[in-house]
Every structure is written in structure tokens, then in C-alpha cells.
Amino acid sequence: GLNVAIPNKSKSIKDYQNVYNDIAEKIREEDEFDNYIGYGPILVRIAWHSSGTFDKNNMTGGSFGGTMRFKKEINDPSNAGLKQADEFLAPIYKKHSWISHGDLYTLAGVTAVQEAQGPKIPWRPGRVDQPENTTPENGRLPDATGDSSYVRNYFGRFGFNDTEIVALIGAHCLGKTHLENSGFEGPWGAASNVFSNEFFVNLLNENWKLQKNAAGNEQYDSPKGYMMLPADFALRQDNKFLKLVKAYANDQDLFFNDFAKAYVKLLESGIHFPADQKPFIFKTLDEQE
Ligand code: HEM
Numbered sequence: 001g002l003n004v005a006i007p008n009k010s011k012s013i014k015d016y017q018n019v020y021n022d023i024a025e026k027i028r029e030e031d032e033f034d035n036y037i038g039y040g041p042i043l044v045r046i047a048w049h050s051s052g053t054f055d056k057n058n059m060t061g062g063s064f065g066g067t068m069r070f071k072k073e074i075n076d077p078s079n080a081g082l083k084q085a086d087e088f089l090a091p092i093y094k095k096h097s098w099i100s101h102g103d104l105y106t107l108a109g110v111t112a113v114q115e116a117q118g119p120k121i122p123w124r125p126g127r128v129d130q131p132e133n134t135t136p137e138n139g140r141l142p143d144a145t146g147d148s149s150y151v152r153n154y155f156g157r158f159g160f161n162d163t164e165i166v167a168l169i170g171a172h173c174l175g176k177t178h179l180e181n182s183g184f185e186g187p188w189g190a191a192s193n194v195f196s197n198e199f200f201v202n203l204l205n206e207n208w209k210l211q212k213n214a215a216g217n218e219q220y221d222s223p224k225g226y227m228m229l230p231a232d233f234a235l236r237q238d239n240k241f242l243k244l245v246k247a248y249a250n251d252q253d254l255f256f257n258d259f260a261k262a263y264v265k266l267l268e269s270g271i272h273f274p275a276d277q278k279p280f281i282f283k284t285l286d287e288q289e
């Protein structure tokens, strides 16, 4: 059924900004992770994967219950590599154990985007930890080998339109694929920890070649050492997606705007918030100097 958010009346934006700051400082502190990419990208991924189990057809899954904390979900093969994000967040939870896991995972994803110089992401607390037996079954996260109709159909499960789908996948401007996690590898060059429209610029402008990687999976590689998943490349292979890819490659502000709206919708999928609950907009560390 629909999950109704229960905001903690005793906590204010100040309390959540403290959690944001602890996450942001830890990202800065542990900058050597994954060849100096840092923890930002996998914090975005754990926020997306904890929300990406939502299914509007039976109103199950999503970020509300914080079930990513349970073995069944974190051990989903689609979540390979995310234990490192969970371990990163463990001391944060220990210090602020008044927060729910659903709020912590999504707040971490908001912090990571903003600290990577991305757009402001309005955020609402009130997710409530649910018991282990509510953990959704494995297999609800998307397949990287999907084509454009697969991608459109997959995100249709959340009620996302083409604009929301293309904007969300623009988060692949961050981080990299790891052969040991997903069977895909690269980009070998400096994978980025700065949020930008580069994913769309690369997708359009690089000279892509489909080839088998060391795990025997096909991916698109470019002479500069960039890569695209088949599901990334699918955004070039559909006219409506391609139009959006071009728009974002030419206008980073438009991408930032659309990404922020779609990311909020993703992180809040399946949750009903009280009508009078205004979202919090957090300051970055730099804005609090
Ligand atoms: C068609 C949809 C999508 C597919 C098939 C997909 C697939 C993947 C795969 C295979 C990886 C590599 C994981 C690894 O090897 O470590 C990855 C990484 C990543 N994904 Fe996606 N993804 C999708 C959508 C999204 C969305 C909607 C977001 C966020 C809004 C996102 C954010 C990320 C980030 C930040 C990384 C980098 C993680 C790191 O550097 O460790 N992805 N994705």
C-alpha cells in the first residue's frame, strides 16, 4: 500500500543539515576511494537503487522502508559494490540513529549530487524503517543491455516520461562501471566526480565502437577511453530520446533543472508526504564556509 511519510516533529532543517555536513565532510576526507573518484557516485547509486525497487502496479518497494539495510536487498547482484556505500554510511547512522535508513540513503544521494557541484535537490524526511519481511525480491533494477524500448518500458513502472528518463540517466556523468560489479568496465580515463552534462556531450560527440569487454559483454568504447552501456547508447537510438540528449548536451542548466525534478520524484516514489510539508534545501559545505 501507499507509504505515508511521518516527519520527526522534534527535528528541524538544522538537524538534517548536520547529517548532510557529516556525509559531505566524510566524502571530502575519504577522497582516495576508487582511484580518487571518491564516494559521491556510489552514494548517488545507493539512493537510486533503494528507490528503484518501486513498482507503481502493486505499490511495493521504493526508498520508504530502508530495506537496502537487509542482506536480501544489498546482496541483489544488481547492487554489487554498494556494500561499500552502506559501510561508508554506518558511522553516520551510529552518530544520528534518530534518522530512518530510507531518509539516510536518500539524503546521502542528495548530498553527493550537491557536493559534486550539481543542482540543489529539495528533500523531505519522513521515511519509516520497515521490517525485513517487507524487503522486495531481487531483480527489480534495470538491465544494462536493454534497448530504448526496454528503457522506456522499465521506467514506465515508475510513471516516468521521456524527459525524466533521459535526465535521470545523465547521472552517469558520475563514477564508472567496474568489471567485478556489473561485468562492464570503464571509463578508464578520469571517471568524473563532478556533476555535469558531460554524459550527453560524450554520448553525441565521441566515436563509439561496440566491442566485447574482458567479461565477454558488449559495450561501446571511444578512442578517448570513455564507455557507454548498451542502455546508455540506446538514448541515441530513439528519436525522442535523442532530441532530449541533444538538448541537454547544449544546455547544462536545462539538464540540471530537469535532473533535480526527476531525482526528487525517484527518491520519493511510492511515498505520500503531508501537503504542508515543505522540502528542505541544504547548503553545500562551500556555502557554509
Ligand atoms: C537504464 C537505467 C540504468 C542502468 C541499466 C544502469 C546501469 C549501471 C551500471 C551497470 C553501473 C556500473 C556499476 C558498477 O559496475 O559498479 C552503473 C553505475 C552508476 N549508475 Fe546507473 N544505471 C541506470 C540508471 C541510473 C540512474 C537513474 C542513476 C541515478 C539517478 C544512476 C546512477 C549511477 C551512478 C552514479 C553510477 C556510478 C557508480 C560508481 O561509480 O560506482 N544510474 N549504472
Ligand SMILES: Nc1c([N+](=O)[O-])cnc2ccccc12
Binding pocket: 172, 173, 174, 175, 176, 177, 186, 187, 191, 192, 199, 202, 203, 226, 227, 228, 229, 232
Ligand atoms: N561514466 C560513465 C559514462 N561516461 O560516458 O563517462 C557512461 N556510462 C556510464 C554508466 C555507468 C556508470 C558510469 C558511466
